[in-house]
Amino acid sequence: DAGITQSPRHKVTETGTPVTLRCHQTENHRYMYWYRQDPGHGLRLIHYSYGVKDTDKGEVSDGYSVSRSKTEDFLLTLESATSSQTSVYFCAISARDNEQFFGPGTRLTVL
Amino acid sequence: AQTVTQSQPEMSVQEAETVTLSCTYDTSESDYYLFWYKQPPSRQMILVIRQEAYKQQNATENRFSVNFQKAAKSFSLKISDSQLGDAAMYFCAYRGSSYTSGTYKYIFGTGTRLKVLA
Numbered sequence: 001d002a003g004i005t006q007s008p009r010h011k012v013t014e015t016g017t018p019v020t021l022r023c024h025q026t027e028n029h030r031y032m033y034w035y036r037q038d039p040g041h042g043l044r045l046i047h048y049s050y051g052v053k054d055t056d057k058g059e060v061s062d063g064y065s066v067s068r069s070k071t072e073d074f075l076l077t078l079e080s081a082t083s084s085q086t087s088v089y090f091c092a093i094s095a096r097d098n099e100q101f102f103g104p105g106t107r108l109t110v111l
Numbered sequence: 112a113q114t115v116t117q118s119q120p121e122m123s124v125q126e127a128e129t130v131t132l133s134c135t136y137d138t139s140e141s142d143y144y145l146f147w148y149k150q151p152p153s154r155q156m157i158l159v160i161r162q163e164a165y166k167q168q169n170a171t172e173n174r175f176s177v178n179f180q181k182a183a184k185s186f187s188l189k190i191s192d193s194q195l196g197d198a199a200m201y202f203c204a205y206r207g208s209s210y211t212s213g214t215y216k217y218i219f220g221t222g223t224r225l226k227v228l229a
Contacts, residue, residue: 033217042117042202042219058216090156092217098144098206100217102156 003027004103006091012109019078021106023091025071031094032074034058034066036087037105043090049074081110113138115205117220124193125228131178132188132223134203144206145179145186150222151199159201162186190225198227 003026013019023032031050035043035058045058047066055066063085067075078085091103114137124130136145147159162170162179169177174194178187190197203220 031215035219040221042115042221044219045216048216088154092156094215094217098215099146099158099161100156100204101158105154 004091004093004101006089006103006106008106009104010107012111013081014111015082016080019081019108019110021076021089021091021108023074023076023103025074025093027093027095028071029093029095030071032068033092033094033100034064034074034076035090035092036060036085037090038087046076046089078108081108083110086110113140113205113207113218115203115218115220117203117223119223120221121224121226123226123228124190126193126195128193129189129191130193130225132190132201132203132225134186134188134220136184136186136203136205136218138184138205138207140207145177146204146206146217147175147177147186147188148202148204148219149197149199150202151196156202160188193227195227195229198225200224 005024007022033048034046037043044060046064049055049068065077086109089106092100116135143164145162149157149159160170160172160175169179174191176189200222202222205218
């Protein structure tokens with residue numbers, strides 16, 4: 001357990017509304033990631049961070065932005081949610097031995 | 112770009128039997144890491160086993176072992192003495208050695224759903 005929490009765990013929202021998902025870690029890991037999981041696609045990287053205020057895009061970054069103002073928090077924002085962003089979102093950190101530890105996931109439904 | 116392919120969307124195995132899940136990948140790098148993750152219905156991602164590409168010896172963790180064929184770019188997972196609790200989605204993942212923008216990227220396959228029959 002790498003001390004990773006995600007909030008909220010479930011959210012239902014309407015098309016066009018902004019949504020922010022939070023990832024919080026307690027072990028001061030430098031690298032953090034946001035993925036989305038959809039049937040038939042596995043996990044796809046949205047954005048990642050390699051330090052405070054240092055972020056970069058992943059393979060499916062369109063429509064998403066991130067911020068990391070503190071080591072422990074990595075925020076994912078959907079500026080204007082669309083139905084195609086209905087998914088399960090996972091936060092992860094990269095730890096010792098190069099393995100990733102994952103948060104419990106957030107199920108987001110955009111109506 | 113690196114890719115990871117899991118060609119078996121679903122597999123079934125009888126309890127106490129052995130099953131092998133397939134994973135192939137494509138890369139031009141010589142140094143990298145490979146992982147198998149398990150995702151039970153709880154949705155939590157759990158690391159099952161990891162393999163460093165520079166190691167010849169196949170990794171083993173209790174009932175889980177891998178068959179790592181570097182030349183063939185194959186990384187299969189063998190589960191021995193299958194148990195009901197092994198039923199889950201299994202993901203193969205690749206982490207390259209290319210250091211881009213200060214971090215490493217991980218690439219996941221699409222997953223194999225394993226059913227364990229009592």
